[in-house]
Amino acid sequence: xxxxxDIAVIGAGPAGCxxxxxxxxxxxxxxxxxEQVSPGGQVWRAKSPAILSAPETPESxxxxxxxxxxxxxxxxxxxxxxxxxxxxxxxxxxIHYENAGVSISLSCRCLVIATGARETIQxxxxxxxxxxxxxxxxxxxxxxDLIPIGSKMVVSGTxxxxxxxxxxxxxxxxxxxxxxxxxxxxxxIKALPAMLLRPGLLFRGLRWITAMYVNRIxxxxxxxxxxxxxxxxxxxxxxxxxxxxxxxxxQPRFIECDCVSLGSGLISAFESFQLAGISLEHNSxxxxxxxxxxxxxxxxxxxxFICGDGAGIRGSLAAETHGKLAGLSAVAFLxxxxxxxxxxxxxxxxxAASFGEAMxxxxxxxxxxxxxxxxxxxxxxxxxxxxxxxxxxxxxxxQSTISVKSGVRAGMGPCGGKFCQTAITDLIAKTKxxxxxxxxxxxxxxxxxxxxxxxxxxxxxxxxxxxxxPSPL
Amino acid sequence: MxxxxxxxxxxxxxxxxxxxxxxxxxxxxxxxETLAAALMRAKxxxxxxxxxxxxxxxxxxxxxxxxxxxxxxxxxxxxSCRLSVSPDLHVTSLRRQLDT
Ligand code: FES
Numbered sequence: 303x304x305x306x307x308d309i310a311v312i313g314a315g316p317a318g319c320x321x322x323x324x325x326x327x328x329x330x331x332x333x334x335x336x337e338q339v340s341p342g343g344q345v346w347r348a349k350s351p352a353i354l355s356a357p358e359t360p361e362s363x364x365x366x367x368x369x370x371x372x373x374x375x376x377x378x379x380x381x382x383x384x385x386x387x388x389x390x391x392x393x394x395x396x397i398h399y400e401n402a403g404v405s406i407s408l409s410c411r412c413l414v415i416a417t418g419a420r421e422t423i424q425x426x427x428x429x430x431x432x433x434x435x436x437x438x439x440x441x442x443x444x445x446x447d448l449i450p451i452g453s454k455m456v457v458s459g460t461x462x463x464x465x466x467x468x469x470x471x472x473x474x475x476x477x478x479x480x481x482x483x484x485x486x487x488x489x490x491i492k493a494l495p496a497m498l499l500r501p502g503l504l505f506r507g508l509r510w511i512t513a514m515y516v517n518r519i520x521x522x523x524x525x526x527x528x529x530x531x532x533x534x535x536x537x538x539x540x541x542x543x544x545x546x547x548x549x550x551x552x553q554p555r556f557i558e559c560d561c562v563s564l565g566s567g568l569i570s571a572f573e574s575f576q577l578a579g580i581s582l583e584h585n586s587x588x589x590x591x592x593x594x595x596x597x598x599x600x601x602x603x604x605x606x607f608i609c610g611d612g613a614g615i616r617g618s619l620a621a622e623t624h625g626k627l628a629g630l631s632a633v634a635f636l637x638x639x640x641x642x643x644x645x646x647x648x649x650x651x652x653x654a655a656s657f658g659e660a661m662x663x664x665x666x667x668x669x670x671x672x673x674x675x676x677x678x679x680x681x682x683x684x685x686x687x688x689x690x691x692x693x694x695x696x697x698x699x700x701q702s703t704i705s706v707k708s709g710v711r712a713g714m715g716p717c718g719g720k721f722c723q724t725a726i727t728d729l730i731a732k733t734k735x736x737x738x739x740x741x742x743x744x745x746x747x748x749x750x751x752x753x754x755x756x757x758x759x760x761x762x763x764x765x766x767x768x769x770x771x772p773s774p775l
Numbered sequence: 776m777x778x779x780x781x782x783x784x785x786x787x788x789x790x791x792x793x794x795x796x797x798x799x800x801x802x803x804x805x806x807x808e809t810l811a812a813a814l815m816r817a818k819x820x821x822x823x824x825x826x827x828x829x830x831x832x833x834x835x836x837x838x839x840x841x842x843x844x845x846x847x848x849x850x851x852x853x854x855s856c857r858l859s860v861s862p863d864l865h866v867t868s869l870r871r872q873l874d875t
Contacts, residue, residue, distance in 0.1 A: 337839060344838065351807035351859065354788040420840060430843075432820035432833025439837030442856075447812035448787050452820075475784030513780035534831045535820045561820075683835075683843065686827035716842040752842065 303394045303409065307333040307378070309632050310397055310410035312385050312574060315343020316618045317610025318416030319368045320625030321599075321632070322377045324642070325414070328633040332377045333408060335399055337751075339382040341372050343418055344438060345618040347445040356448055360506075387748035388413070388577040395578065395606065400753045412605045412632045415575060416625060419568035419589065419611035422724045424667060425681045425689075426674045428530030429564065437463045437565030441470065450476020452561030456539050458482040458527035459565040461665025462507060467563050468519070469510040478519050479559040482541050484548050484566070484671065485664050486524040496660030499653055500619070526550055527562065528674055536561055549670030567665035569724065570612045576746035579603045584739035588614030588662065590724070591743050598644070599628030607631050615665075617658030623651040672728045681729075682722040684715020692726060696733045703727060703744045716752050719744065795864035797846075810855035810866065811837060811844055822846060822855060823869035831870075845869060 311322045314336035322334040334341070340348035346365030349356065356362070372379055380401070387398040395413040399406055421438040423429070433452055435443070437459050440451055444467075454477045457468045468478045497504040514521055522541065528550050529540040538558045542550040568589055572582055575593040580601045582591045592614045599607040609628035610621035627647055630640055675681060677690040687710050695709040703719075706712055706726055713719030713726060723743060731738045789805040796802070797819065804813030811834045814822065820833040822844050835843040837856050844855040847867040855866075 350809060350812070352790045352805040353808075354790060356787040357783045421836070430825070430830055430832060432822065432831050435834060436836050439835065442837040443809075443812060443815070443834075447808050448783075449812050449816060450784075451815060469780060472780050473783050475782055510780070517780065535833070680828075680830075683825075683832075683841065686825050686830065716845075717840060720840050721836070751839075 303391065305394050305409040305411050307331045307408065307410050308636060309333070309412045309414060310335065310395065310408060311414040311416060312336075312388075312397065313343065313416035313418055313610065313612070314338065314341035314372075314379065314381070315416060315418050315610060315621065316345060316368070317418070317612075317621040317625035317628070318343070318414070319372060320622050321414045321416060321607075321609055321629035323368075323371055323375055324626050324629035325633050326376045328638045329376075330633060330636060330638070333380060333410070334372070334377050335380045335383050335385055335397065335408075337382070337384055341369050341379060341381070343618075344442060347442055349448065350446050353448055361445060384751040384753065385574065386750050386753050388574060390579055390603070390606075393605075398748070400751070405753070412607070412636055413578060414599070414607045414609065414628055414632055415578060415580075415612060416608070416610045416621075416628070417571045417574045417612045418621075419615055420571050420720060421565050422567050422569050422667070423564050423721065424566050424671050424674050425679050425722070425725050426527065426529060426564075427676055427679050428532065428536075430680055430683055431530050431532050431536050432534065433532065433536030433561040434530055435561065435563050437467050437563050438568070440467050440563040444470040444474060448474055450474045451563070452536075452559070453477055454479045454559045455561045455563060456480050456482060456527065456557050456559045457563045458539070458541070459563070460484045460567055460667060462661055463565055463665070465507060465510045465514075468514065471563075472513075472517075478514075480519065480557050481514060481521045482525045482527050482539075482557075483521065483523060484526050484544060484667070489664055493660045493664055496657055499657045503657075526671065526674065527564065528554065530562055545670060546668075547670040548668040549673050566667040566671060567662070568611060568615045570614065571720075572612065572743070573718075573746035573750050575601075575608065575612065577748065577750070578606050580606060580608070582743065585614060586666065586739070587659065588616070589666065590738070598631045598648070599624060600631055605635055607635075615658070615662045616655045617661055620651060620654040620658040623647055623654055627651060672725070672732070675725055681725050682710075682712040682715060682719075684717050684722075685711050687712045689725075689729065692729055693733070696730060701730060701734060703730065703741060706730065707744055713744065718750070718752075793860070793862045795860050795862070795866065797866045798868050798870070804860040806861065807859050810846070810858040810860055810864070813860050814855065821870065824871050829871060 308330035311334040342365040383401045389396040543552040580593040607628040609624040821831045
């Protein structure tokens with residue numbers, strides 16, 4: 303089959319950009335598709351056009367450099383488009399994506415999936431109130447619009463992200479009422495050896511924490527926010543101490559605030575892998591369900607490669623090298639002779655991955671945290687379904703994520719289950735008294751993103767079709 | 776404030792402010808910023824009501840996944856975290872209209 307491009311890369315974060323750049327060096331035609339207008343992904347998200355100039359941050363500098371590299375390369379970047387389906391034939395893949403309300407198809411010989419991660423947030427009473435945002439979500443507003451969120455924020459969650467969110471909120475002129483983190487100081491001390499692999503980041507983290515102490519912002523180690531209160535938006539949060547397995551216990555205390563940022567780790571955005579035919583496996587150290595993979599981003603689907611956090615949560619540093627390795631695997635698959643040192647890249651990757659895995663370990667929620675979701679807590683935000691309603695359905699026999707979906711419609715809303723699936727899986731595992739690794743996630747079905755019927759009907763304009771930059775050959 | 780944590784808000788240069796409307800009310804925003812950010816600056820957090828229990832909702836994931844921040848523009852439903860503010864923007868919310 304004659305395809306539109308040799309290689310298509312889905313996702314333009316650290317992994318996708320590096321895969322695309324490297325593949326383009328080998329003179330293949332490369333198209334990189336991404337939901338955001340500019341390359342960068344979540345970690346290097348570009349500023350909105352409303353920002354004319356702003357002080358640099360490590361993230362903005364890294365982002366600018368990769369955006370320059372992409373614009374100077376032969377990579378065709380399709381920004382602001384949403385991939386909603388992937389089809390596979392014998393020797394090609396067809397990607398269906400939406401661009402400005404029009405559905406377009408793109409065929410490729412080789413596919414690199416670098417769709418990254420999304421946040422898990424344990425549902426708690428009041429988490430649907432306006433003023434509650436995800437931690438990753440907060441960083442997205444910070445990087446894109448450079449404004450603080452609300453005037454007084456409580457940050458509650460796991461891993462290093464709590465400190466980044468708090469520091470950015472202050473840097474952009476907002477106030478932080480308190481940091482509430484499930485990790486203890488001891489958890490952090492245990493992670494020190496791995497952090498010494500990245501002294502720069504360790505130093506940056508220490509500076510944030512010192513600044514919090516100097517500015518008398520309370521940090522509650524080994525605590526979690528248990529409830530958000532307010533009428534039509536947040537007015538205060540309740541928080542409690544947690545046990546070793548993160549079960550909330552003890553007397554509730556309260557903090558006044560007008561916004562809350564919550565987050566308990568990242569999970570792979572695995573739906574695109576499922577559509578491409580890659581099987582999933584469970585690895586709790588890497589964020590749960592991840593695609594089965596071999597070395598350098600190879601998978602059980604010939605011609606399909608994976609890289610970055612989507613392949614397992616190891617952070618952006620690892621994602622960069624993983625992207626390069628997957629890019630090389632892709633060009634090798636297409637017959638190129640590799641003139642990069644794979645051995646050196648693998649060594650770099652292992653080093654970055656062990657740092658990332660230590661950070662994941664701090665971020666991954668422990669079992670007690672699921673007790674935050676009380677019977678009356680809304681679990682599925684889209685359809686307003688509570689834990690009790692889901693449990694009723696399970697008692698009637700729904701024992702899989704799919705039957706819960708069709709029974710009470712939990713996970714059927716416009717978000718496609720992206721924010722309730724983890725909690726629902728936990729509930730099923732609890733009812734069946736089996737590990738979560740035995741509860742398979744639902745099969746991914748197109749569309750991956752909400753798109754209108756008009757788009758699917760596909761009245762497209764030929765001028766909307768992507769024209770690949772000509773291959774330099 | 777201690778220099779370990781500098782406040783950069785005054786060092787950020789933004790585009791000129793323009794007006795847009797949200798349920799008929801006029802607000803200021805920097806041209807090109809996301810509607811989600813513009814509404815946050817205006818302290819307008821309650822963007823819509825959930826279809827079922829009618830509970831108030833607002834920006835949550837900030838990256839186009841959760842659909843909590845959707846509004847209507849020219850009859851089309853669109854996420855406010857993925858929409859840039861432009862001079863002729865007229866937004867209709869999905870709140871119950873008795874709400875203020
Ligand atoms: S806040 Fe989630 S889609 Fe906009």
